[in-house]
Amino acid sequence: MKKFMSLLGLLLIGTLLLSGCSSKDVYSRPEIISSPDQAKELLIAGNQRFMSGNILAKDLSSNRRSELSKGQHPFAVIVSCSDSRVPPEEIFDQALGDLFVVRVAGNVITPVELGSVEYAVEHLKVPLVLVLGHEKCGAITAAVEGGKALGSISAITEKIMPALKEIKNTEGDKETVIEKTAELNVLNSLQSISQSPVIKHALGESHKLYGGKYRLETGEIQWPDTSKIF
Ligand SMILES: [Zn+2]
Incomplete structure (x- = not known):
């Protein structure tokens, strides 16, 4: 009986410690974020947690879902x-x-x-837009390899062609061409977004555009300086 009671005690302490940890580590942020710089800081901090494996618990409870059913305030368009x-x-x-x-x-x-980006910026007042490319992208590779694209896949590769045409003339093996095309393709997508009258009107201190590239193995997102372009 004594043994049973001490085991029960240990279990109780363990449960308390665990519940204490999980409530401390649940991710939270201010509900309204209107500064693009603050939004960028949140993304960088989140990516650092992901890279290091220290991801936080998320509130997926019915209470949170109920709160969100009243409206959404996302802080970044990705x-x-x-x-x-x-x-x-x-x-x-x-x-x-x-x-x-x-x-x-x-x-x-x-x-x-x-249209989706415009909706988020104009109606949801999202302060930051990030176009995120990544290493070893299949769509970019398909464009680089050429050949006849099946079905509607060509609708995607055609959008990548302007970047590829520019990069093809530079020195480098196939892998380099793929990576450089991916990077320029991000800038081209940003250019398309920045030319929208809705986005043009919003850009400034309250809204910012960024480009990024995701590294598959490290999990790192690199943020090239695009402040002089957009
Ligand atoms: Zn891809």
């Missing part, structure tokens, strides 16, 4: 590739209601993607 290795909520360690995500192979911008 235009990223559909690639299964690059899920924005995971790589930025974010939760329900945090990111407005537009995913399309090759992170290209057509009127449909642009």
